[in-house]
Amino acid sequence: MEASAGIDPTGEVNGGHLRSFIERIERLEEEKRAIADDIKDVYGEAKSTGFDPKIMRKIVSLRRQDKHKRAEEEEILELYMAALGD
Amino acid sequence: MEASAGIDPTGEVNGGHLRSFIERIERLEEEKRAIADDIKDVYGEAKSTGFDPKIMRKIVSLRRQDKHKRAEEEEILELYMAALGD
Amino acid sequence: MEASAGIDPTGEVNGGHLRSFIERIERLEEEKRAIADDIKDVYGEAKSTGFDPKIMRKIVSLRRQDKHKRAEEEEILELYMAALGD
Amino acid sequence: MEASAGIDPTGEVNGGHLRSFIERIERLEEEKRAIADDIKDVYGEAKSTGFDPKIMRKIVSLRRQDKHKRAEEEEILELYMAALGD
DNA sequence: TTTGCATCTAAAAGCC
DNA sequence: GGCTTTTAGATGCAAA
Numbered sequence: 001m002e003a004s005a006g007i008d009p010t011g012e013v014n015g016g017h018l019r020s021f022i023e024r025i026e027r028l029e030e031e032k033r034a035i036a037d038d039i040k041d042v043y044g045e046a047k048s049t050g051f052d053p054k055i056m057r058k059i060v061s062l063r064r065q066d067k068h069k070r071a072e073e074e075e076i077l078e079l080y081m082a083a084l085g086d
Numbered sequence: 087m088e089a090s091a092g093i094d095p096t097g098e099v100n101g102g103h104l105r106s107f108i109e110r111i112e113r114l115e116e117e118k119r120a121i122a123d124d125i126k127d128v129y130g131e132a133k134s135t136g137f138d139p140k141i142m143r144k145i146v147s148l149r150r151q152d153k154h155k156r157a158e159e160e161e162i163l164e165l166y167m168a169a170l171g172d
Numbered sequence: 173m174e175a176s177a178g179i180d181p182t183g184e185v186n187g188g189h190l191r192s193f194i195e196r197i198e199r200l201e202e203e204k205r206a207i208a209d210d211i212k213d214v215y216g217e218a219k220s221t222g223f224d225p226k227i228m229r230k231i232v233s234l235r236r237q238d239k240h241k242r243a244e245e246e247e248i249l250e251l252y253m254a255a256l257g258d
Numbered sequence: 259m260e261a262s263a264g265i266d267p268t269g270e271v272n273g274g275h276l277r278s279f280i281e282r283i284e285r286l287e288e289e290k291r292a293i294a295d296d297i298k299d300v301y302g303e304a305k306s307t308g309f310d311p312k313i314m315r316k317i318v319s320l321r322r323q324d325k326h327k328r329a330e331e332e333e334i335l336e337l338y339m340a341a342l343g344d
Numbered sequence: 345t346t347t348g349c350a351t352c353t354a355a356a357a358g359c360c
Numbered sequence: 361g362g363c364t365t366t367t368a369g370a371t372g373c374a375a376a
Contacts, residue, residue, distance in 0.1 A: 021132040025146055028125045035118045039111055046107040052255055058248040060111055065241050076230045083224055193304040197318055200297045207290045211283055218279040232283055
């Protein structure tokens, strides 16, 4: 990275620009936290209606793995195709 | 937790209800992931305009701690107030 | 954890014992590094005989995921069994 | 890399050879994982006898850095020696 | 060189 | 309230 990164010719960092990035990130993180809370609420709600959150988490995890695996299989297929001369 | 959790008197789990919980969670997790990606994008954008993401993360983290600390102090204050008879 | 952790009644840490733990860890880490180097060598060897390391890494990764998934499936099975009253 | 990597003139990948490479890697990765587990165990053991694993990690890390530094200094020394006509 | 990726550590949350 | 599982952050390695 260049030494002048984020620093203008006068040697000052561009505070306003940085602040805007920081604030965008903070807004997004707050949204993320809110969603995480929602997820926790759903687990709580499910638990209070008699489902086991631990099992539910496993189910969610397994389904996520399935999706991920399928995506990777597609990737590797493309790699093979390319290796075979496309 | 009772052994019959999520299982009706006939010994059947309520699949439809469970499915609906799972799907709500999966939707929320997808939103969460999307926001996490957005955050990563912002860091990337900031980096490409010359800011150091590592330093930015530190700033965000410090500001988060500050906020947390302020919230705790307010809690304590309220406890004192309550102890003093409101 | 108690405040006297790793500290004898005279207020001294038990240097000899600590040293022995540290050295065990360092020996193990060295072995680990050696194996990591071996792995790198195998990829290099495979590459020099005409295989694409990138594809190989994907294959290894997919097979690892398979194993992991199977392990989780077994776990969840046990959870189900337990939930059904075992 | 050439497009024909790992592929013989008939357009077939040499499955047997590839499989042997993959299996060698998987065996090595398993060994690596086993050692990583051993390391974790040692930290656990140390913790249960009253040492703080976090501090221990710091010690191990510092000693590793020292070793690197000494190795680098030796390299530089050799360069000097060579420059001086051996 | 730089980006992305995978590993590993440090912190947080949930559960018992 | 400890303990384990989860998640964020940091570092090191490999591909482009």
